[in-house]
């Protein structure tokens with residue numbers, strides 16, 4: 001375990017076993033939430049820091065690269081203690097800053113268009129590693145727990161959050177702890193390719209996150225061609241799980257739909273989306289696919305995307321066409337990490 005994996009109560013127990021007063025746990029928890037490494041904790045005695053450093057690494061991860069796009073989007077590469085590298089994207093909007101966070105190193109879901117999955121799953125991230133991405137970027141932007149620079153979080157970096165279920169649930173509890181960074185689950189979007197049993201389980205956890213399904217095609221056979229998970233669960237089963245989530249939590253849900261030229265931007269698809277979602281507490285986010293040369297999948301044109309959006313609107317669906325952000329800095333999932341590795345970036 002790393003220190004950032006500890007809940008407040010676990011930290012208090014640990015501190016007591018180290019022969020220290022329990023209140024020290026609060027100080028350490030606050031320091032961690034402020035994105036500080038153990039060696040940076042100025043209000044902790046040297047002796048206690050040494051005791052902690054005997055047991056734990058100094059921090060969970062480090063920012064090793066920061067790129068800023070023309071549109072202000074920032075991309076971060078983080079190095080973990082074992083040398084693995086993950087990435088994150090910071091999107092700045094008028095209402096606040098949204099950080100896109102990774103939950104695994106790599107991914108085993110195998111979606112045809114996604115760069116995160118090319119090398120398979122390397123390992124799960126621990127709760128503290130997921131949380132620390134937020135904490136170090138918040139600190140980098142000059143924020144702390146009293147003045148947060150990150151208002152929203154999306155679990156849309158590399159990895160499938162529901163394939164790392166227990167660690168993601170603990171991360172949610174750490175992130176929403178009032179004594180820590182204190183981000184409400186309502187300000188977090190959890191995006192899944194559609195692990196139905198975990199979607200159902202999530203509905204009862206007491207963390208009312210915005211649940212987002214990466215659908216990308218409303219037809220089973222077509223969806224199976226680009227998303228292997230579609231062989232395990234039908235579109236209907238997946239949509240039923242979303243409806244159940246709404247029933248249990250009262251939270252509307254979201255559909256991610258990356259437009260692929262000639263594949264999922266057809267009239268037929270629009271009509272099927274209407275069948276699935278008209279009148280439902282559901283919002284559809286369209287984005288143009290970041291083309292993947294290796295797979296010969298091409299994003300729908302700007303014009304085509306706009307036309308598809310208008311079609312959905314006319315059919316009575318709630319829909320947004322998201323602008324592509326950070327395209328010039330390899331903005332999509334796993335792309336920067338892949339580039340870093342392909343260019344011979346030494347992650348160790």
Ligand code: SAH
Pocket residue numbers: 109111113114115155156157158159160161191192193194212213214256257258287288289290291292332333
């Ligand atoms: N595993 C989760 C979360 C990570 S992916 C999931 O599947 O939802 C975040 C979103 O980016 C998903 O909707 C994913 O399908 C999409 N995505 C991945 N590669 C993309 C690409 N090349 N272009 C557009 N969207 C992409």
